[in-house]
Every structure is written in C-alpha cells, then in structure tokens.
Amino acid sequence: MPDAPRPAAAAPLEAALVHGPDEVWRLSGRWTIEGLGPVLKSQALAVAATKLVTLDGSALDEFDTAGAWVLRRWLGPNAPAPSLLAWPLDAATLMKEVQTDAALPVPTPPRFKLRERLGMAAVGAASRALAFLRFVGEIALAAFGPLRHRRGWWLRTIGHEIQIDGYDALPIIGLTSFLLGVVVAYQGADQLRHYGANVFVVELIGYAMLREFAPLIGAIIIAGRSGSAYAAQLGTMVVAEEVDALRTIGIDPLQRLVLPKVAAMVVALPLLTVFADITGVFGGMVMARSRLDIGYAEFIDRFGRVIHGSALLLGVGKSVVFALIIATVGGFQGLRTKSSADSVGRQTTLSVVQSIFLVIVADALFSVAFSVLRL
Amino acid sequence: MTAPTGDVIELREICTRFGSHTVHEGLNLCVRRGEILGLAGGSGSGKSVLLREMIGLQRPNSGEVRVFDQDLATLDAAQGQAMRRRWGVMFQRGGLFGSLSVRQNVGLPLREHSALDDALIDSIAEWKLALTGLPPEAGLKLPSELSGGMLKRAALARAIALDPELLFLDEPTSGLDPASSGGVDELILRTQALFDPTIVIVSHDLDLLWQVCDRVAVLGDGRVLALGTMDELSQDSQPTVAAYFTNHREAGPRARRAAA
Numbered sequence: 001m002p003d004a005p006r007p008a009a010a011a012p013l014e015a016a017l018v019h020g021p022d023e024v025w026r027l028s029g030r031w032t033i034e035g036l037g038p039v040l041k042s043q044a045l046a047v048a049a050t051k052l053v054t055l056d057g058s059a060l061d062e063f064d065t066a067g068a069w070v071l072r073r074w075l076g077p078n079a080p081a082p083s084l085l086a087w088p089l090d091a092a093t094l095m096k097e098v099q100t101d102a103a104l105p106v107p108t109p110p111r112f113k114l115r116e117r118l119g120m121a122a123v124g125a126a127s128r129a130l131a132f133l134r135f136v137g138e139i140a141l142a143a144f145g146p147l148r149h150r151r152g153w154w155l156r157t158i159g160h161e162i163q164i165d166g167y168d169a170l171p172i173i174g175l176t177s178f179l180l181g182v183v184v185a186y187q188g189a190d191q192l193r194h195y196g197a198n199v200f201v202v203e204l205i206g207y208a209m210l211r212e213f214a215p216l217i218g219a220i221i222i223a224g225r226s227g228s229a230y231a232a233q234l235g236t237m238v239v240a241e242e243v244d245a246l247r248t249i250g251i252d253p254l255q256r257l258v259l260p261k262v263a264a265m266v267v268a269l270p271l272l273t274v275f276a277d278i279t280g281v282f283g284g285m286v287m288a289r290s291r292l293d294i295g296y297a298e299f300i301d302r303f304g305r306v307i308h309g310s311a312l313l314l315g316v317g318k319s320v321v322f323a324l325i326i327a328t329v330g331g332f333q334g335l336r337t338k339s340s341a342d343s344v345g346r347q348t349t350l351s352v353v354q355s356i357f358l359v360i361v362a363d364a365l366f367s368v369a370f371s372v373l374r375l
Numbered sequence: 376m377t378a379p380t381g382d383v384i385e386l387r388e389i390c391t392r393f394g395s396h397t398v399h400e401g402l403n404l405c406v407r408r409g410e411i412l413g414l415a416g417g418s419g420s421g422k423s424v425l426l427r428e429m430i431g432l433q434r435p436n437s438g439e440v441r442v443f444d445q446d447l448a449t450l451d452a453a454q455g456q457a458m459r460r461r462w463g464v465m466f467q468r469g470g471l472f473g474s475l476s477v478r479q480n481v482g483l484p485l486r487e488h489s490a491l492d493d494a495l496i497d498s499i500a501e502w503k504l505a506l507t508g509l510p511p512e513a514g515l516k517l518p519s520e521l522s523g524g525m526l527k528r529a530a531l532a533r534a535i536a537l538d539p540e541l542l543f544l545d546e547p548t549s550g551l552d553p554a555s556s557g558g559v560d561e562l563i564l565r566t567q568a569l570f571d572p573t574i575v576i577v578s579h580d581l582d583l584l585w586q587v588c589d590r591v592a593v594l595g596d597g598r599v600l601a602l603g604t605m606d607e608l609s610q611d612s613q614p615t616v617a618a619y620f621t622n623h624r625e626a627g628p629r630a631r632r633a634a635a
Binding site (some may be wrong): 003064069073093094341 | 557
C-alpha cells in the first residue's frame with residue numbers, strides 16, 4: 001500500500017497464513033502479486049475456513065487485489081464476511097470491496113460440439129466462396145462500367161504498378177528460372193544419354209519451360225512478392241479507415257485500388273513469363289553444352305525447328321489467367337481485413353496461400369483442357 | 376486522499392529535440408506521492424512526449440528523469456523490470472492487443488508477473504473490468520468489437536491490473552461524448568480511492584482537469600509555464616495560460632458548470 005513505504009529493495013517477505021486459537025487466522029508478510037507464490041503452494045490454504053473467521057492483519061506488510069482474491073476464494077462462496085482484526089485502513093477497504101462485490105459470473109466462451117463446428121466451417125467456407133464470386137463480379141462491373149478517373153491517371157498508376165510488380169521483379173524471376181532450366185536439363189541429361197538421345201534435351205527444355213515452368217514460377221514468385229504486399233497494403237488501409245474515406249468521398253475503392261492492380265498484373269506477368277522463358281531456356285542450353293556436348297548453335301537451330309510457337313503462346317496465355325487470380329485474390333483478402341493488426345497478417349497469409357493454390361488448380365485444369373483439345 | 380509525502384517523479388532540466396525542433400528546453404517538474412497531476416497545454420507543447428519520457432519509452436536529449444528515486448537512464452534490466460511492475464499505463468488509443476480478448480488483455484500483466492492460477496487470474500481480471508464499469512460479457516469480446524468508451528474502460532482495467540502505485544493516463548477522455556467523459560472522471564476518482572496510486576493525466580479536457588486533478592501543470596515554450604490547482608491557474612496572468620483557459624472555458628456548457 002502506498003501509505004507505508006514499500007520495502008521494495010528489502011528482502012521479500014513472503015505471505016503466510018497461520019491458524020491460531022478461536023478461529024483467528026493470522027496474516028503476515030506481503031499479500032501481493034510478488035509475495036503470494038509460496039502461500040498458494042503451502043498447505044495453509046488447503047484447510048477449509050470455518051463459518052466465522054477472524055483475520056488478524058496486525059502483521060500484514062502489504063496487500064493488493066490478488067491477495068484479497070486469494071482470501072475470498074479461500075473463504076468460499078457465500079461465506080459471511082470475516083471480521084478484520086487490526087488491519088491497515090486501506091487494506092481493509094480493499095478487502096471489503098472485494099468481499100462485498102456480488103459473486104461475479106466469469107463467463108466462458110461458448111463451446112461447440114464437433115457437428116456444430118463442422119457446420120459452421122462449411123457455412124463459413126461457402127459464404128467466403130460466394131463473397132469471392134461477388135467480388136469478381138464487382139470487379140468486372142467496375143472494369144466495364146464508366147471509368148471515373150482521367151486517362152492520364154490510369155496510365156500513370158498502371159505504369160507505376162508495372163514498374164514495381166514487373167520490372168523490379170526481373171532479377172529474381174530471371175535467376176530462379178535460369179536455375180530451373182539448369183535443373184531440368186541436368187535431370188534429363190542422364191536419362192537421355194542412356195539412349196543416345198542427347199539431342200532431345202532441346203524438346204525437354206523447350207516444352208517444359210515454355211508450357212509449364214516459366215508461367216508457374218513467375219506466378220508463384222509474384223504471388224509471394226506482390227500479392228502479399230498488395231493484400232497487406234489494402235489491409236492497413238482498411239484498418240486506418242482509408243478505404244471507408246474513399247467510399248464517402250464517392251470514389252469506388254475497386255476502381256481506385258483494385259482495377260489498376262489487376263491491369264498492371266495482367267500486363268506484367270506475361271512479360272515476366274517471356275523473360276523467364278528466355279532465361280530458363282538459356283539455363284538449359286548452358287547445361288546441355290557442358291553435360292551433353294550440344295553446342296549453342298546446334299541447340300538454337302534445333303529449338304527453332306522443333307518447338308512450335310504455340311508452346312510459347314499457351315504459356316503466356318496461362319500467365320494472363322494467373323495474373324488475374326493473384327490480383328483478384330490479393331484485393332479480395334486485403335479488403336476483407338477487420339480492424340486489427342492481427343487481421344492484416346492473417347489476410348496477407350491467406351492471399352498468398354490461396355493465390356498459389358488457385359494458380360496450381362488453374363494450371364491443372366489447363367493441362368486437362370489442352371490435352372482434350374490436343375494442343 | 377493521502378497526505379503527499381515526497382516526490383514520486385522528478386524531472387530535472389529536461390531537453391528534448393526532434394531534429395531542429397525543440398520540444399522541451401530545461402523543463403522541471405515534480406509529481407508528489409498520492410496526488411493526481413494533470414499535464415495540460417496546447418497541441419505540440421510536448422505533453423505526450425513528456426509522458427513517454429516518464430515511462431522510459433523515450434529518452435530526453437539531456438536532463439534527468441527520476442521515478443521512485445531512481446534515474447531511469449541508469450537502470451539495469453532487472454531494475455527496469457521491477458519498476459515497470461509498479462506502474463500502469465493507459466494509452467490514448469487503448470493499446471489493447473487485438474488478438475486477445477478483453478479479459479485476456481487485463482489478465483496478461485498478472486500472468487506475466489505472478490504465480491496465480493488461471494481461474495484466479497480470470498476472476499481478478501473480471502473484477503477489474505467490473506470496477507471500470509464494463510458488463511461481464513465484454514470480457515470475452517475482442518478489443519475491435521468494443522465502442523470507444525468501452526475501449527477506454529478496458530484500457531484502464533489493464534492499466535490497474537497490478538494495483539500500480541503510479542498510473543499514467545494519456546488522454547483518457549479524448550473521443551468520448553460528454554456523458555462518457557463524466558463517467559471517466561468518476562472512474563479515476565474511484566480508482567484512486569481504492570488503490571491510492573499517484574496519477575499523471577495528460578489531457579486537453581478542462582472538465583477532467585477541474586474534476587479530478589489536485590494540481591495541473593501547463594506546458595508551453597518547452598517548459599512548465601504554470602503549476603498549481605485549477606483555481607490558481609484560472610487566475611494566472613500569463614497570456615498563454617490565460618488564453619488556454621479562457622478559450623476552453625467558452626467551449627462547452629459542461630466546462631462552465633464545472634467552473635461555477
């Protein structure tokens with residue numbers, strides 16, 4: 001208690017409770033958060049208090065809410081108020097306050113049965129899917145509806161986004177794709193050499209990179225690099241009420257914040273894919289020369305003859321769809337943020353996980369569709 | 376109220392600069408044990424910065440901050456930890472953790488610093504929430520689900536979780552309607568009656584200063600322009616201080632009533 005100077009520097013006097021004659025219990029030491037440890041573990045509190053007790057506070061050094069609550073719990077519910085003998089004034093006030101307050105119900109969070117939780121998860125998933133569909137619809141409406149801003153603004157904004165999401169990602173995408181080309185060629189080289197089919201490494205590299213790896217690696221890196229940043233940016237704007245502010249000014253957040261991003265991604269990702277094609281094939285070419293004795297000239301010559309242009313177009317076409325997925329999911333999850341720091345983090349993670357998942361699902365669907373169409 | 380004995384906080388020759396902008400220049404202030412001290416002053420007069428310096432979140436460029444007779448700048452980690460146990464801080468925007476329920480927020484200091492069991496901690500947290508006037512069901516909610524007034528109460532409940540000897544309140548009534556602000560006045564007085572802490576309040580709210588503060592320090596020009604009871608300050612002849620009080624006095628009916 002502040003009245004008496006606290007022996008903060010002195011050796012801690014641990015709280016103790018001693019049973020004396022005539023149901024007088026003698027409190028001593030510091031009945032505070034620091035001093036309570038030992039008495040909680042000791043046997044003193046294990047002895048149930050009888051109906052009417054007297055608490056002797058003459059040796060009490062300090063007393064706080066925690067001490068009062070330990071006593072209250074020890075005395076039991078609905079116990080008659082104990083008589084307080086020789087207590088310091090403010091400790092007695094606090095004790096009485098805690099003692100006389102009606103037994104507060106400590107509400108517990110509702111618990112659900114497994115079946116109920118299953119139902120809630122199902123409804124939640126369905127409503128999220130519906131909300132995503134609606135979001136896609138809203139974007140489409142916003143895109144084909146009248147555009148509010150001037151042409152200069154659109155060009156500037158989209159150009160800026162392309163710079164950040166496309167141009168700035170060139171080194172990482174180029175390097176990753178190059179290494180991927182090296183790995184694919186290396187794995188293929190041994191098998192092909194067995195059959196003396198060294199030269200087919202060109203087909204392997206060409207089709208694998210152009211049709212599958214370049215669009216996929218580009219999409220995955222952009223989802224992790226730009227999709228997450230985008231969701232976090234939107235989420236923070238939601239928390240700071242900036243998105244609400246846009247709405248009240250009469251600016252559609254979808255047009256202002258989401259459409260430029262979608263447009264920029266749709267331009268940037270196919271371009272990045274073409275770049276990844278080039279560096280990936282180059283990686284394969286380097287590997288083919290060192291492990292399979294196929295020179296650059298021979299590689300390029302055969303590449304031009306056997307690889308159809310359609311392989312490039314299919315890969316680039318897929319990347320357009322991947323770009324739409326990444327930008328839409330990022331915008332959707334970002335704008336679903338609730339007003340807390342926690343929520344920003346969760347939505348950002350969700351945006352990355354979901355967009356990569358959906359990109360791979362889309363890729364699988366493309367494979368099925370292409371094989372049915374014999375492309 | 377306790378008879379003031381000694382000083383809990385001493386600020387000596389505090390200078391604070393942000394780049395070329397000087398916030399405090401040779402500021403001196405003492406907070407007596409058991410009093411409620413208000414820090415007032417116009418926007419940008421360095422009230423909040425001073426509060427942050429008192430709780431060690433920020434260091435002045437020069438000068439000495441002594442709390443409980445210890446210089447904050449020379450504390451080692453253990454002493455700092457012991458010191459933080461003895462004070463409670465209520466931040467302007469609550470500072471409640473968004474990922475924890477309100478009750479967990481209030482229980483966090485107890486869990487961190489005591490050997491009490493969970494059930495007891497929940498009971499104590501629940502009791503502190505009730506003390507600040509929150510209904511029991513509020514304890515399970517997340518801070519983001521509370522209204523502004525409830526958020527302030529929950530923040531106060533967390534600040535008094537450890538029965539602090541020293542309580543810092545940063546703008547406890549900002550953003551509240553007059554009725555809720557009145558509730559905060561009573562809340563602070565009730566807290567003081569029960570736990571008897573020394574309280575430092577940073578506030579613009581003249582009503583709050585009239586209702587609860589024993590003394591008020593008006594900051595301006597990098598120092599304490601005036602220090603005294605509200606009655607004394609309202610008679611002060613310094614133009615800055617007088618202007619501060621006159622402008623506010625005309626602001627609202629609640630202020631006029633309080634002044635009468």
